[in-house]
Amino acid sequence: RRTASWNGICLMSIEERKTIVNKLIHGAKYRFRVYAENKYWRSEPCETVETILIQSPSVVKDN
Known part of the structure; x- marks a missing residue:
């Protein structure tokens, strides 16, 4: 197992549920x-x- 380093990605408000x-x-x-x-x-x-x-990423086409 490799040693991992942690990097900050983003700051989010409490209202946000995804990024x-x-x-x-x-x-x-x-x-x-x-x-x-x-x-x-x-x-x-x-x-x-x-x-x-x-x-x-998957691509979903609208009908």
């Missing part, structure tokens, strides 16, 4: 973690259980 992560490498595997933070406190991170394989 787009750009510049990921096709065919690579990633793990993500999320935490809550405000001016008083930062939670422990919630981490993905399994790695996520980056594949080509």
Whole structure:
């Protein structure tokens, strides 16, 4: 298992439920973690259980 480094991706408001992560490498595997933070406190991170394989995006055509 390789040693991973964690990089910040984005900051989101509490109203946002999803985000787009750009510049990921096709065919690579990633793990993500999320935490809550405000001016008083930062939670422990919630981490993905399994790695996520980056594949080509699916295209859905409108009928």
